[in-house]
Amino acid sequence: MGETIPIAVPRKGRPLESVLDRLASRLGVPDLADEITSTLRHEKALTKGVLDPDEENVYHRLADYSTVDDPAAPEYTLVRDTRAGKPRRIVFDSVTIPLDDGSESDFDGTGDDIEIQLVGREEPFRALRTHEFALGFDSADLVLEEVVELRPDPLGRIADINARINPADSDVRVVTGLGDTVYHTLMGSPETVPAATALDRDFLADYAGPLCIEPRYERLVRAVLGTSVLEDIEFHYPEEGREEEAAIADTGLGVYLTVTGSTAREHGLLLGEQLFPSETVLLESTPEVSDEVAAVRSLLDGGDLETELAVEQ
Template sequence: MTTVSVAVPRKGRPLEAVLDRLADETGVAGLADDVISTLRYEKAVTKGDQSATGDVYERLATYSDDADPHAPEYTLVRDARQGMPRRIVFDSVAVPVDDDLTLRLVGREEPFRALRKHEMPLGFDSADLFLEEVVELREEPLAELGDVNERVDPRDTDVRLVAGLGDTVWHSLLATPEVAGEQEADLTREFVDDYEGELCISPRYERLVEGVLGTEATEGVDFCYPDDGQSEEAAIAETGIGVYLTVSGSTARDHGLEVGEQLFPSETVLLRSEPEVTDAVERVADLLVTAETGTRLVTQ
């Protein structure tokens, strides 16, 4: 029996996307629902939106099933919220693929970095982190996932992006009607080319925004950031123009902002450490990335 380990986030939307994909391809819908509902409950407890039965250690023991080798396992991490020193998160689960192959999901705080250190051959993480960490900045903008690998310096990392899972939200250009109307142009990258002044972004996305706009477009632009406790949409409305994540754009419009070009997709992506690739690893990658998810960016 061969086991292939796959690094995944310990909580949140990316982990749910992976579990949903696994359920679609292996039929473990009950397992996926169990993990997702457990983690959503624990998140609600941590935020104070749900009353818990028993303390965190009692709940952790309740979730464990030592008699079932394929039952999900959980662990505790420190939570920064005052009065909530521990939070239950996903640890691992083994899923049989066929008679001679098992896929094991392993929770990591930073799945991409686990692959960079050759701890595992495959992993799921946010495309945003991959861009922030290793993608080369150039004058021309980066607009599609399919262009990402070409901008990775092989001397920096041997991890490559395989494909996205399609749980897409967008880094979008946002502006107030006053700023958007200053130029006789649509609210696109070309608009930013002619714009000079402050552009509001989340500080964790500075390198990503520079990459998806292109270094030429960001000449003459000064990045600024929301104040502590201020939402990105509110800060962009004060500044007049910015870039942030949107789904429908309704929250941005609630702040009086116009939604411009969708600059780059933010989604969960499958990553592969090239030196660790084996036939079994390829089988698992093929299982997790189907034609329905879009173009496969690395091939055998």
């Protein structure tokens, strides 16, 4: 009998889909990944009101998804969504996947088979911090928001995160990224940024005034910009329910996540420097890494990843 290696993963959203894409390519389980992704996208559309629900309520759908004869099939659970009315939403719970390296030998060289169990968590990083898991996937943002040291100099790369984690604060380290990159980007209005002026870190170093950010990103922004830049800057926050880009346009300067920047341009904003990449990362709790866990980690890592991250092992 082999060992089951649990891996903490997000319950929903882009980070979970990135993990599933990674498993589909590395473990040869595209059908399983597609099934989970399709189910969760359908449930998200129902929760947002994009689709009209059928006669079955959420509990019946949960039973349809999770009451199965196949022990390798995915399981789902319910959480309260943050939308108006706090509706219950179906999210990922767990699935077990046998590992096979494609050869006649066993995967880890021990003579036993290994399987991984993906386990949904609201905040996988925190589950690793409490040593519930040896491996997990979560947003690099949460690592910055939780444990990186705030220093006068800025943090611009995911690859530099580990050097900013005090071993006394956390045993969790970043292994690699998954390449699903969006950016925390500096934005400004034409009234705030003079013509022909570069909207970058140097601009911020000479700037004094308000900077609009999401409250949950305050510690991240402090780490990314460096505390010395923030001496003459005052954080402003969007009013509840107000679009972030609109709030930045009113403030004159801000930092927010962008993919294409189209919404920012619709509000008349100039796109400046991409300050920090937001990416789903593979994490490890170093004291919990056994030989079997290391073998699984190596299987999930690899040079085929197009990531902003390059961490030396």
